[in-house]
Amino acid sequence: MPLQAKHFVQGFVYGALTGCCVWAIVSRIRPKKHISTHKKDDVDEEDIVNGVEGLIGNTKLVRIKSLSEATGCDILAKAEHLNPGNSAKDRVALFILKDAEERGLLRPKQGDVVFEGTSGSTGISFAMLGRSLGYETRIYMPNDQAQEKSDMLSMLGADVHRVPPAPIMDRKNFVNIARDKAKELTDDVNTPNKGYFANQFENLANWRAHYETTGPEIWRQCAGRVDAFVTGSGTGGTIAGTSRFLKEKNRNILVCLSDPPGSGLYNKIVNGVMFDIREKEGTRRRKQVDTIVEGIGLNRMTRNFSIAEPLIDWAYRITDAQAVQMSRWLVHNDGLFVGSSSALNCVAAVKIAKKLGPGHRIVTIFCDPGHRHSSKLYNDAFLDKEGLPHNLPEDLSFVDAAEEINLPVKR
Incomplete structure (x- = not known):
């Protein structure tokens, strides 16, 4: 090969190699242009609600780990305290x-x-x-x-x-x-x-709200596997609407009422008579017996509760002491800071879990958060005055402590 041609080939090879090296270095340093994985017509649907009312409902169903592990059952709570107004x-x-x-x-x-x-x-x-x-x-x-x-x-x-x-x-x-x-x-x-x-106690839009939303949500979230539903009753709307929907889906689902001291609903379910054991029949003008549990319990029939009554299979009377101890248990073992009626519901949920045995699924309601009860339920000085224990329980044996009429009765 002529000398000039040889020099030309060598220069070409050296130049090509140098260019490749420079390109490789620059390509590593230069930021890459982002290439979207979405096609022009592949746009996700918007997920925007209109106003605070759009935030209501579709609350999570949470497994309460400590109670589930202790009983061998799935004990689940509908997190109604996470609604925008912090309640059901x-x-x-x-x-x-x-x-x-x-x-x-x-x-x-x-x-x-x-x-x-x-x-x-x-x-x-x-x-x-x-x-x-x-x-x-x-x-x-x-x-x-x-x-x-x-x-x-x-x-x-x-x-x-x-x-x-x-x-x-x-x-x-x-x-x-x-x-x-x-x-x-x-x-x-x-x-x-x-x-x-508004007349929440007698307004039938109350129970319809839970029949059309709470019940269907629980059924969907549980994929149709529910063995028992447990909650207290104030107006009767939650237990009426939710229970009616669930029983229409599966009539074998047990519905349990949890009732605080002073309320007559327990005796109405168990004995057919609306009164509390601390009262005598016919003294309806007396004040309701004191309880620190707020929002549930009543000494009269409402239109909403009258819909719930034939659906309720079991009833438990839960003491204030049990509700307080459950509130402390949930905070310490699960990080769940809930109100008095929510704690009371959990006591009843554990009771029915023990009654049914391991492998069952019990659903209850977290009605509202603990910060609404800081002056009573979470106020140690107030509890001392009321003579209620507020120490952290070592185990769940406090759930088994019973009042005279605390045994469940199958209707």
């Missing part, structure tokens, strides 16, 4: 307001006022939704309920009235006052504003 009452309030709108009883942003008698949670839900939907709220509640609840109502803009506890037969009962004040506003010829008494 958000569902009820929304259904009641929408029902009233459809029937022309409420007009958004027209100055209409929602009146309600409540121990706190339902009022908070109405106040929250009132701000979003365009209503003022006026709440009447017993003055023995936790102060933090009325503080929350005030922060949400509700007009709050704390009144002395009184039996339902007394016109000064908080529910009766709310009813009368709503009528008074509606009848006032000097104002075009309407007053609407």
Whole structure:
């Protein structure tokens, strides 16, 4: 090969090799252009809710690890305390307001006022939704309920009235006052504003809310495998609506009522008579026996509970001491900070788990969070005054401590 040609080939090879090396180095240093894996027509659907009302429902179903491991059952809680208003009452309030709108009883942003008698949670839900939907709220509640609840109502803009506890037969009962004040506003010829008494105890939109949402959600989340449903009753809406839906899906699902001291519902289920053992029949004008559990328990039949009554298979009377100890157990062993009625529900859930035996699935309700009960349930000084233990229990043996009538009765 001629010398010039040889030099040309060598230069070409050396140049090519140098170029390749430079390209390799630069390609490693230079940031790569992002290439989308989505096609132009492959766009995910938006997942946006409209307003605070869109956040209500579809709460998680959580397995309570410590209780499940101790009993050999799946003990699950519907996390209703994670609703935007921190309770199951958000569902009820929304259904009641929408029902009233459809029937022309409420007009958004027209100055209409929602009146309600409540121990706190339902009022908070109405106040929250009132701000979003365009209503003022006026709440009447017993003055023995936790102060933090009325503080929350005030922060949400509700007009709050704390009144002395009184039996339902007394016109000064908080529910009766709310009813009368709503009528008074509606009848006032000097104002075009309407007053609407929400009437959660008797309003059938209450149980419908749980029949159409809570029940179906539990059934879907459990993939149809539910052995028992356990909850307390205040208005009766949760136990009525949820139980009715679940029993329509599987009539063998056991429904259990958990009831606090002073409530007559336990005896209504077990003995067919509405009274508490600490009272004598015919003394309905006496105040309900004191209990630190708020939001559940009652000494009268409501329209909502009348729907639940034939669906309930078992009932347990749970003591305040058991509820307090369960609250401490859940915080320490599961990191779950829940209210008094939620703790009471968990005591009953463990009881029925032991009754049914390992391998069963029990669903209950976390009604509201612990921070709404900081002045009572989580206040050691208050509990000392009430003579209630608040130490951390070593095990779940406190669940087996029974009152005279604490045995479940199959109906």
